[in-house]
């Protein structure tokens with residue numbers, strides 16, 4: 001817990017960072033004391049990553065200072081945990097040194113029973129991978145008074161893995177370390193942090209002890225008072241003919257799966273990493289290789305799946321890693337939004353109506369709260385969450401027959417999340433069959449008519465109605481029921 005007398009291990013003063021035409025950080029100051037967990041929150045594009053990049057030395061600031069207590073080092077745990085899947089835990093822990101199994105055992109052992117540290121980390125459970133990542137961040141500490149920066153490190157973790165990470169973080173803080181926790185997950189922020197710094201459009205708008213904040217107040221500070229999402233989804237049972245039918249689907253981590261998707265329904269897919277949950281949308285779309293005993297779209301056999309074949313059958317897919325797979329980074333945001341739909345934006349003589357294209361881009365920017373509101377900016381220059389909003393906006397305006405979504409709101413701020421949920425529900429109301437694969441239980445509860453819980457590549461349970469609870473999603477996911 002924060003001790004008012006503990007020294008500031010990290011002092012950020014009046015930090016300024018500008019990009020052409022935009023101030024990403026506008027005189028931001030904050031302090032992190034030994035024993036204290038400071039959360040940094042803010043909507044997409046508010047400046048969180050820019051702050052982390054300056055702390056990590058990846059960007060130079062235009063003004064202000066970052067000062068650490070003498071001897072204090074900064075250590076980072078990034079969103080993807082930054083592990084190399086093919087290497088073992090021992091090798092990942094010794095990336096720039098010679099592998100030392102004894103040292104690896106000692107580091108990993110601090111967090112519970114030692115697992116197979118000689119296996120490739122891709123074969124470990126997500127919780128074990130989290131332990132490897134945090135062990136690496138802790139390696140080489142000669143004293144406890146360092147600062148660990150968790151940069152959206154929990155985004156792809158399931159609740160149980162998050163608990164492992166948080167236990168480790170709490171122990172570090174108890175030993176005197178300072179912790180910076182950058183996150184969109186407000187429940188986790190309220191659970192872990194002692195103090196919360198809120199950024200909005202590059203400015204610090206709040207720096208308050210967590211004890212004085214509730215969820216509602218935090219949302220208000222982040223959004224500047226705009227309304228956030230409220231209601232949960234009501235289960236609708238559809239009994240029309242399925243638009244997509246698949247039997248015996250297999251490939252990647254999916255061992256065997258049967259599925260019927262009906263027009264207008266929103267079907268969730270839950271499960272821990274490696275359960276098949278993360279592989280299913282790309283497998284159905286044909287972006288990942290696999291096979292099926294039977295697959296039909298609108299009653300017609302679709303034997304060999306491919307992205308082109310799926311698109312022409314009205315199947316749209318928004319991949320999890322949309323910055324890499326869902327976009328053309330060097331085109332403008334407007335071009336990314338409108339390119340696949342040029343047909344609908346052409347004028348009477350087939351010429352592209354620049355006016356309509358611009359108007360459509362402006363409308364989508366407003367609906368999905370893309371920041372900055374500059375459709376002509378290169379896609380690559382938007383923050384991660386804003387890139388995500390752009391790719392989602394494009395998929396949702398396509399009117400597909402089937403919409404396959406993988407982690408549709410990962411890294412997206414609370415305001416845009418509500419807009420995305422509304423858009424998914426409107427698409428379903430207009431007849432689109434939606435499949436949502438997500439590690440966010442609240443998202444599945446909010447959106448879905450039923451949820452398939454995958455375990456070991458197979459469907460372990462189908463939850464619907466009053467059975468569709470966060471508790472059941474977790475217990476079925478781990479086989480604890």
Ligand SMILES: Nc1ncnc2c1ncn2[C@@H]1O[C@H](COP(=O)(O)OP(=O)(O)OP(=O)(O)O)[C@@H](O)[C@H]1O
Nearest residue numbers: 019024044045046047048049050382383384385386
């Ligand atoms: N290299 C760059 N060139 C131009 N603009 C940039 C660059 N990097 C970031 N920006 C802009 O700076 C602002 C802050 O971005 P930053 O990535 O820090 O936001 P963030 O709070 O981390 O958002 P997210 O939650 O979406 O990751 C955004 O408007 C972004 O578009």
